[in-house]
Amino acid sequence: AQKVTQAQTEISVVEKEDVTLDCVYETRDTTYYLFWYKQPPSGELVFLIRRNSFDEQNEISGRYSWNFQKSTSSFNFTITASQVVDSAVYFCALSHPYNNNDMRFGAGTRLTVKP
Amino acid sequence: DSGVTQTPKHLITATGQRVTLRCSPRSGDLSVYWYQQSLDQGLQFLIQYYNGEERAKGNILERFSAQQFPDLHSELNLSSLELGDSALYFCASSASKAPSSPLHFGNGTRLTVT
Numbered sequence: 001a002q003k004v005t006q007a008q009t010e011i012s013v014v015e016k017e018d019v020t021l022d023c024v025y026e027t028r029d030t031t032y033y034l035f036w037y038k039q040p041p042s043g044e045l046v047f048l049i050r051r052n053s054f055d056e057q058n059e060i061s062g063r064y065s066w067n068f069q070k071s072t073s074s075f076n077f078t079i080t081a082s083q084v085v086d087s088a089v090y091f092c093a094l095s096h097p098y099n100n101n102d103m104r105f106g107a108g109t110r111l112t113v114k115p
Numbered sequence: 116d117s118g119v120t121q122t123p124k125h126l127i128t129a130t131g132q133r134v135t136l137r138c139s140p141r142s143g144d145l146s147v148y149w150y151q152q153s154l155d156q157g158l159q160f161l162i163q164y165y166n167g168e169e170r171a172k173g174n175i176l177e178r179f180s181a182q183q184f185p186d187l188h189s190e191l192n193l194s195s196l197e198l199g200d201s202a203l204y205f206c207a208s209s210a211s212k213a214p215s216s217p218l219h220f221g222n223g224t225r226l227t228v229t
Binding site: 006033035037042043044046047050091095101103105106107108 | 117132148157158160203207215217218219220221222223225
């Protein structure tokens with residue numbers, strides 16, 4: 001069975017702090033895809049990144065970085081120098097190996113960045 | 116802007132009623148997905164269509180149905196509504212059904228059943 005766990009329900013930081021959002025996944029498949037989505041207060045879900053199971057290279061995009069470790073089945077997301085606009089709910093997701101229907105989402109982590 | 120359009124944004128209706136939610140996918144995307152987001156269940160996959168045909172079903176109730184039309188827009192029909200159906204309903208689209216394709220979500224329709 002496929003499962004995504006985001007153990008941190010809520011995180012609150014002060015602007016300019018670094019923050020890491022944890023994501024742990026379970027799957028029996030060797031091929032799979034991991035995603036992060038952002039849901040700002042306005043409600044829409046915004047795609048941030050996709051990573052396939054064969055690519056463990058970490059990725060950096062501006063203040064965002066992702067650490068994929070197959071050994072610990074984790075795909076953590078770090079925001080460096082957080083800003084108030086980063087306040088949102090962040091979802092980690094795992095796709096079905098043969099089709100991206102039934103993409104499994106974690107419960108989400110609500111990040112609040114205070115000025 | 117994801118390019119996925121959902122209407123209406125908000126819907127308030129009474130128990131027992133029927134509503135239709137509409138979704139226009141991104142230009143060129145053939146796959147359409149419906150998700151329900153509620154406080155207690157999180158994001159739940161309901162159903163997927165690919166190029167007009169039903170591709171997969173998730174936790175979709177029998178009171179709910181959907182279809183994808185030749186122009187690729189999709190509608191989600193919810194009938195005999197119950198209070199527990201109150202949720203945010205998202206439509207998403209992707210270019211293909213491949214597992215590597217990210218989903219692009221619309222802004223959602225917030226359904227309130229009173």
